[in-house]
Structure formats: C-alpha cells, structure tokens
Amino acid sequence: MHTKTIQELSVLLHAKKISASELARLYLARIGNSDLNAFLHVDETLTLAQAAQADARLASGASTPLTGIPVAHKDIFVTRGWRSTAGSKMLANYTSPFDASVVEQLGAAGMVTLGKLNCDEFAMGSSNENSAFGAVKNPWDKTAIPGGSSGGSAAAIAARLAPAATATDTGGSIRQPASLCGVTGIKPTYGKVSRYGMIAFASSLDQGGPMAQTAHDCALLLNAMTAHDPRDSTSLEPGKGGDQEDYTRKLNEPLTGLRIGVPREFFGDGLAPDVEAAVRAALKEYEKLGATLVDISLTKTALSIPVYYVIAPAEASSNLSRFDGVRYGHRAAQYNDLADMYRKSRAEGFGEEVQRRILVGTYVLCHGYYDAYYLQAQKIRRLIAQEFQQALADENRLCDVIMGPVSPTVAWDLGDKQGDPVANYLADIFTLSTSLAGLPGMSIPCGFGQGEKNAKRPVGLQIIGNYFDEAKLLNVAHQYQLATDWHSKAPL
Numbered sequence: 001m002h003t004k005t006i007q008e009l010s011v012l013l014h015a016k017k018i019s020a021s022e023l024a025r026l027y028l029a030r031i032g033n034s035d036l037n038a039f040l041h042v043d044e045t046l047t048l049a050q051a052a053q054a055d056a057r058l059a060s061g062a063s064t065p066l067t068g069i070p071v072a073h074k075d076i077f078v079t080r081g082w083r084s085t086a087g088s089k090m091l092a093n094y095t096s097p098f099d100a101s102v103v104e105q106l107g108a109a110g111m112v113t114l115g116k117l118n119c120d121e122f123a124m125g126s127s128n129e130n131s132a133f134g135a136v137k138n139p140w141d142k143t144a145i146p147g148g149s150s151g152g153s154a155a156a157i158a159a160r161l162a163p164a165a166t167a168t169d170t171g172g173s174i175r176q177p178a179s180l181c182g183v184t185g186i187k188p189t190y191g192k193v194s195r196y197g198m199i200a201f202a203s204s205l206d207q208g209g210p211m212a213q214t215a216h217d218c219a220l221l222l223n224a225m226t227a228h229d230p231r232d233s234t235s236l237e238p239g240k241g242g243d244q245e246d247y248t249r250k251l252n253e254p255l256t257g258l259r260i261g262v263p264r265e266f267f268g269d270g271l272a273p274d275v276e277a278a279v280r281a282a283l284k285e286y287e288k289l290g291a292t293l294v295d296i297s298l299t300k301t302a303l304s305i306p307v308y309y310v311i312a313p314a315e316a317s318s319n320l321s322r323f324d325g326v327r328y329g330h331r332a333a334q335y336n337d338l339a340d341m342y343r344k345s346r347a348e349g350f351g352e353e354v355q356r357r358i359l360v361g362t363y364v365l366c367h368g369y370y371d372a373y374y375l376q377a378q379k380i381r382r383l384i385a386q387e388f389q390q391a392l393a394d395e396n397r398l399c400d401v402i403m404g405p406v407s408p409t410v411a412w413d414l415g416d417k418q419g420d421p422v423a424n425y426l427a428d429i430f431t432l433s434t435s436l437a438g439l440p441g442m443s444i445p446c447g448f449g450q451g452e453k454n455a456k457r458p459v460g461l462q463i464i465g466n467y468f469d470e471a472k473l474l475n476v477a478h479q480y481q482l483a484t485d486w487h488s489k490a491p492l
C-alpha cells in the first residue's frame with residue numbers, strides 16, 4: 001500500500017477499499033519504525049482525528065481527489081497543534097496559534113497531516129546537516145546526506161513514509177533534495193504559493209511547493225496549494241499570474257516538436273561524469289519522445305553563487321532579527337541587561353550557519369558596503385533573469401524548456417562537507433539562477449550514479465520553464481515518467 005501514488009490511493013479511498021484512518025495508521029507505523037530522522041514531530045491523536053474527518057467526508061461524497069491522502073509538512077510551515085521549529089533550537093518549543101496558508105489549503109482539501117519534517121535550520125543548507133535536531137539520512141544509503149534544506153521531505157517520500165510532502169525552495173531546496181533522494185519535486189513561479197505562515201528565510205526567493213513520487217501527483221497537490229492570498233503581499237493576484245488553474249490539464253500532450261534548451265554552462269567542469277551520463281541519457285529519451293535539443297548558453301550561471309550568497313543572507317539578516325528572545329523563541333536563562341539578553345538568546349538559539357549568514361547579511365547591507373555588494377548583486381540578478389528570457393520568452397523562444405542536472409554530484413557522505421560552507425554553496429550552482437529569476441523548476445529521477453558507492457545514489461534531471469509554465473513542465477515530466485520507471489524505484 002505504501003508504495004502507491006496519490007493518484008492510486010485516491011482511487012482506493014473513493015472505492016472504499018481502504019479508509020483514511022487505516023491509511024494514516026499504516027504510515028504512522030512506518031514512520032515509527034524508521035531510523036532516518038526525517039520526522040521531527042508526530043502526534044497520532046491529531047492525525048487520527050483528521051483521518052476520521054476525512055472518512056466522514058469521503059462517506060458524504062463531498063470529497064476532493066486529495067481527501068484522506070496523508071501529507072507531511074516541512075517544519076518551516078507553521079501548524080496549529082504540532083510544534084513548528086524551522087529546524088532551529090530558537091524555536092524548539094514553539095507552537096503556532098495558526099496554520100500556514102499551505103497547511104490550511106491542503107487541510108481544506110481533506111489531506112491528513114502525518115507530522116512535521118526535518119530540515120536545515122531556517123532552510124539554510126544543502127545537506128540537512130544544519131538542522132539543530134540532527135541530520136536526516138538518505139534512504140538509499142544511510143551514510144549519505146539526503147540533500148537540503150528539504151531533506152526530511154525528500155527522504156520521507158523516497159522511503160515511502162508519506163505519499164506527499166510540502167517543501168520550500170529558496171535556492172534549490174525542493175529540487176536538490178528531490179534529486180539526491182530520487183523523488184519528484186516542483187518549485188513553482190515565485191508568488192504562486194502563499195508564503196503566509198512559511199517561516200521566512202529570504203523573502204524575495206522563498207517559494208513553497210510539493211514533493212511526491214510522480215509529476216501527476218505534484219500536479220494534484222499544486223491544484224490545492226496555489227491560490228491568491230491577501231495575507232502574503234507577494235502572492236500573485238488573479239489576472240496577473242495568480243489565477244486558479246488545473247495543473248493536470250496538459251498531462252496528455254505529446255512532446256513532438258518540444259525544443260529543449262541545453263545550457264553549455266550546466267555541463268562544464270565540476271559536473272561529475274556519472275551525473276552527466278544519467279542526464280544525457282534522459283535527454284536522449286526525450287529525443288525519442290519527439291523533442292529536439294537546442295544548444296543554449298546561460299553565461300551568468302557561475303555568478304549566481306556570489307549573487308545568491310549576498311542577497312539571501314541580506315534578507316535573512318533582516319528576517320531573523322525578529323528572533324530577539326522577547327516575543328517568542330528561545331530566551332537565555334541568565335543575562336545582565338537587555339542587550340545582553342538579545343546577545344545571549346541569539347548566540348544560544350541560532351546554529352553556526354545561521355549566525356554566519358546573519359553576519360554576512362548585515363555586513364553587505366552596511367552603509368558603505370551596500371552599493372558594492374547588495375546593489376551590485378541585485379543588478380546581476382536582473383541580468384540573470386534577462387538571460388533566461390533571451391532563451392524562453394515568446395519573442396525569442398530559442399527553446400520551450402531548459403534541461404540539465406540539478407546537482408553536480410550524487411549525494412555526498414554525511415560529514416563530508418560539514419564545516420566547509422563554501423563547498424556546500426558551490427554545490428548549488430545549477431539551482432540558484434532559476435530561483436534568482438523567480439522561474440519554475442522541477443527535479444525528476446533519471447537514474448543513478450556509477451561505481452560501487454554511487455550506484456545506489458539517485459540522479460535528478462532539472463526541467464526549467466518560463467514564468468507560469470508549471471502545467472507544461474509537469475506534462476514534460478509526466479511524459480518521461482510514462483516512458484521510464486525511475487520514479488517508481490524505491491530503496492525498500
């Protein structure tokens with residue numbers, strides 16, 4: 001049962017072959033037996049109460065395709081009932097008085113919350129090793145990282161501890177862990193998914209999205225997750241990209257004539273040969289499906305690293321100033337005066353990487369450095385976005401979608417890059433530019449590494465589209481998943 005997709009489970013639930021309560025119990029048992037550290041909080045009573053409601057709804061006939069389907073939320077989305085920690089000691093005992101919009105929307109569709117998923121502290125990281133509650137293990141190889149920051153989400157889907165998970169992507173945190181754990185994930189266009197109740201990291205980049213086994217499942221989840229939200233000032237408005245749409249509507253379109261842009265810069269030095277081989281094989285498969293490959297150049301790709309690591313810390317330093325030990329979050333037990341209380345509370349509550357980013361962010365925003373770093377980074381960010389438009393915009397349309405690797409290597413060993421922040425930052429090279437441009441991007445499983453160690457470590461294919469092209473991306477992914485079976489492989 002646990003290997004089934006949302007689509008399959010929905011059929012069984014509606015045919016009364018299984019109840020939402022039975023399904024919830026089955027997954028809770030799997031979570032209880034797992035040693036991956038993917039879940040931070042479970043509460044059987046809350047889950048089963050939601051499942052009972054879903055069963056009542058299924059019986060009444062007022063259900064949606066997601067009613068009764070279990071979902072687990074990245075611990076960056078606040079939830080009433082379950083603790084919401086953002087992977088930080090700062091919020092170790094925090095329980096939110098309200099639900100994030102995404103949690104509310106999926107709840108309204110009748111989904112049943114299984115619990116909260118581990119992640120890098122405040123979503124800062126690429127390996128999940130920055131969580132204050134310990135790293136998550138990659139289900140394919142427990143000596144490897146699952147990727148980050150949504151490592152718990154990706155590991156939970158891969159190990160079939162949940163059929164659906166929420167995640168967030170600021171610079172790659174949906175796509176990279178999905179790639180390293182062999183699951184499907186989509187980061188929608190910036191502003192599509194409400195950030196209300198999503199604990200803020202870098203507000204001009206943060207975007208929520210789903211992870212599941214298949215593109216079809218992700219489309220079903222997106223249908224319930226995207227709605228204009230007046231409580232988020234950057235939520236897209238109807239008529240301006242924020243319209244309600246059915247993300248499954250293109251799922252049967254053939255790919256004949258699809259032009260796939262293959263950026264030279266995504267295949268240069270630093271790309272591991274085994275990852276390149278899997279990605280090139282996927283591109284060949286697309287050619288068989290009727291697509292043509294177009295050589296394109298995204299010359300600013302390498303600049304996305306310094307640009308992102310100026311802008312994201314700048315925004316983080318501002319967002320995280322709210323954690324002062326006064327209103328909520330950790331407060332030091334002993335202090336002399338107010339300034340001392342701030343200092344000690346923040347020094348104790350924040351981990352090393354978060355402190356590093358607050359320092360970098362504060363520095364680049366300083367009077368005297370602002371023009372040289374922050375403003376300069378914003379200018380290059382604009383150039384990065386323009387370069388994508390030269391490839392994807394209607395008037396140019398060199399290509400319909402862009403494809404390449406998600407991560408330059410398969411998952412690395414736990415501990416391998418710990419204590420080396422720059423090595424972690426460099427691994428983000430293929431995901432950051434999409435985030436800086438605000439474009440939608442996906443990762444789908446397309447194979448495994450090579451050699452004794454890497455043969456069990458998954459490789460993901462990245463698919464990038466123009467603004468609001470989610471339905472097209474999902475179909476491009478879906479057609480591949482109809483023709484191949486990488487997405488149905490599980491480490492069980």
Ligand code: GLN
Pocket residue numbers: 123124125126148149168169170171172173174201312428
């Ligand atoms: N790895 C990137 C970082 O550390 C991206 C994280 C994210 O997307 N949340 O900031």
